Amino acid sequence: MQLGMVGLGKMGGNMAERLRRAGHEVVGYDRSSPKRDVDSLPGLVEALSAPRVVWVMVPSGEPTRATVKELSELLSPGDVVIEGGNSKYTDDQVHDVLFREKGLGYIDAGVSGGVWGLENGYALMVGGSTDDVAKVQPIFDALKPPAPQDESGQEMPGAGFVHAGPVGAGHFSKMVHNGIEYAMMQAYGEGYELLAAVDLIEDVPGVVASWTQGTVIRSWLLDLLVRALDEDPTLEKIRGYAEDSGEGRWTVEQAIENAVPMPTIAASLFARFSSRQDDSPTMKAVAALRNQFGGHAVQAVRAQEAEKPA
Structure with a gap:
């Protein structure tokens, strides 16, 4: 299948490579990357055969909004855009109205996997019409992780990919995912701090590593903390400053709007704010x-x- 990829940074570039390894044709565009195949968005659209599929993987906010708007003016009825950045779901709903008026398809895709996705695959949470998702399903199948198998060797459905609902559902799901991620990282961080604060524990990295097998708190995030401690056992090379990319805030906003108690996620968000105060x-x-x-x-x-x- 042919795909245009807008944005060839750490995520977009690796996603393009994973798709190429799976046999798909990817035409890439990025304003600054030397890996680009074309020099402009009009050039990207011209290089693709109709009906076109374009994946937008640029920073959320105005860069994404501007890119999506320009594509809406360049593409033809029947073409589909997949917006895969960390956008707010309400932006997707605005874009969907614009695209439907022009006969274009729009899918929002929450993507998780980071720099490890090239080899391990990406967890995908998508929102859009059933028809539009079906058109681009081979792309999602190539990007998602290999499906686990049951005892008989049959692939188990659902792992790594979900069509969560209509437009907006993908990024809403990713928003909640990242809110949970905030809370998990905060808990691991607090546990690490307590271990490091007492003289009784002589091997803090070893204790954390011991949790990665056979315990109920094992996870990929814990594996990454072990990796970080292996590289810097006391984390002395890192300043205790943590940014937030927006999803944690939006998760808490939605919790308030829907009267859903989220004390743990809210506390982890506020802890990030505290980290920025000397x-x-x-x-x-x-x-x-x-x-x-x-x-x-x-x-x-x-x-x-x-x-x-x-």
């Missing part, structure tokens, strides 16, 4: 209050810190 204004206020009502000692700002420019 000196917490909240805790300054707490210290001042303790001093005011109880006379508790406060720590003064060191002279060199007080002299820092604002």
Whole structure:
């Protein structure tokens, strides 16, 4: 099957390579990558045979919105666009209206797998019409991980791929997936910190590694923490600063809107905000209050810190 891939970064480039290994023809475009096959979006559309399929794998937000809008003006009725970035599901619903007015198909695809997806495959959560998904199913089949087999050797359905519902359902599913990921990483991080804080534990990396087999908390994330500790046993080369890409915030927003309690995911999101503060204004206020009502000692700002420019 022929596919146009817009965006050849760490994810898009590896996805294009995995598809080529599976026998599909991929025409790639990226504004800056030397691996591109064409020099423009019009050139990409021209290089593809109708009905065209184009996968958009660029940063979420305005870059994605601008790319999708331009494609809507370049493509012909019957063509399909798959939007695979970490977009908010409400953007997909806006794009779907635009595409339907022009006779174009639109699919949103939540993609998980990171830099390991080239070899291991990508978990795919897609939203769109049944007809549009069926048109591009060979692409999804090539990207997803190999299906596990039952005792008789038959492939078990569902693993690594789901048609979650109409347009928007794919990115909504990926949003919740990433919210859960936030909470899992936070729990592993807190456990690591406690192990490292006590003198009783002499081999912190070894304890974490021991959890990867036979325990109920084993996971791929835990395997990656073991890998990180193997490279840097005390994580001294890494600053404790964690960004959030948006999905955690959107998950909590939807929890509020739908009155679904999510204390763990919400706490993990707020912990990321805390990681960006060298000196917490909240805790300054707490210290001042303790001093005011109880006379508790406060720590003064060191002279060199007080002299820092604002």
